[in-house]
Amino acid sequence: MxxxxxxxxxxxxxxxxxxxxxxxxxxxxxxxxxxxxxxxxxxDTPPDADTLARGQAIALQGAGDVQSCVTCHSVDGQGDGSGSFPRLTGQPAWYLDKQLDDYASDARPDDLMTPVAQSLSEDDRAAVSAYYASLAAPLRVARGQVSAQEIQKGAAIARAGSPDKGLPACTNCHGPDGTGNPPSVPYLAGQYANYMVLQLDRWKRGQRDNDFGGMMSAIASKMTAEDMRAISEYYERVANPLTTKDPQ
Structure with a gap:
């Protein structure tokens, strides 16, 4: 449902x-x-136990001809940081569901995710989205070495924007410290830098345009590659208390 x-x-x-x-x-x-x-x-109504169980089954075992989500996104939805497989853990269910619907309708075309989403029913997509939204997982160590200056640059744009470039602060929509504005605005804190850079570049190139009113496309068009990398590296290193648990 x-x-x-x-x-x-x-x-x-x-x-x-x-x-x-x-x-x-x-x-x-x-x-x-x-x-x-x-x-x-x-x-209005949180997902029931049956919906979460259905979502977990799809995530862990797949559905029909669709392979399990864990193949690429890991058991806790952590992804792998390569750029292609983002962290799903604790993202808003509505947002995840919309992305799957957009993949299915080709509003967000993707060679890997479009056929997967098209093979799932609407209820399957809603269920697996609700399941991943319910999870919390340890934050993996950020990849690569990044200078303090680059992190500071990313933090400055994230918090205050860049008036000379017409860039608004990321926190205006993505919430304090990038923790998101559920359920329709995703968190950035703890997301992989490589994935965020890839998506920003796609928005800038017009390869992705399923965002609110073309807002992200307009923002990305004003960003340099250095801006994208700095913001993304900053946010990867911000722990999101809403979706992160301490390692056991």
Whole structure:
């Protein structure tokens, strides 16, 4: 069963909307309707145990011809940091579900994920999204050596933006310390730098455009490769208390 949502205005994003944008309800049968692009969402009913069990089964064992998610994203949804397999642990279920729906509809084309998402039913996609959203996992050690100057540059842009380039602060939408603005805005804190750089580059090149109102495409177009790398390396090193547990 698809998770139902109700609209909640995202103030940071609304300030950038066209003047004609107005609040509107989301029809129950259109959880991803036009209003999705204008508002954050809140989940009316948390997933039940059966949904989580279904999601876990898909993640660990696959479904039909679809291989298990753990093959690429690991048991706890940690990914591997290579750039292709992001950390899914604790991302908002609504956000993960939307990405899978976008893969399935080719709104976010991807050679690997599109056929996977298309092979899953809507309920399967919702269930596996809810499962990964429920997890917490240790934060892996960041890859590579990065200078203090690069980290400082990334932190400055993340927190204050870059007025001379017209870049807004990442925290405006992604929350304090990049912990996300659930359920529609993903966390950045603890995500892999290589994955974030790859996505920013895709937005800049027009290879990805399934974000809110083209906002990320517009932002990425103003960023240099150095900006992307600095922000991404900074956020990979920020522990997200909402999705990270101490190693046992």
């Amino acid at each position: 698809k998770i139902r949502h109700r609209p909640l205005l995202c103030l940071a994003l609304a300030a950038l909307l066209p003047a004609r944008a107005t609040a509107q309800a989301i029809p129950a049968d259109q959880p991803y309707g036009t209003a999705r692009d204008l508002f954050n969402m809140t989940v």
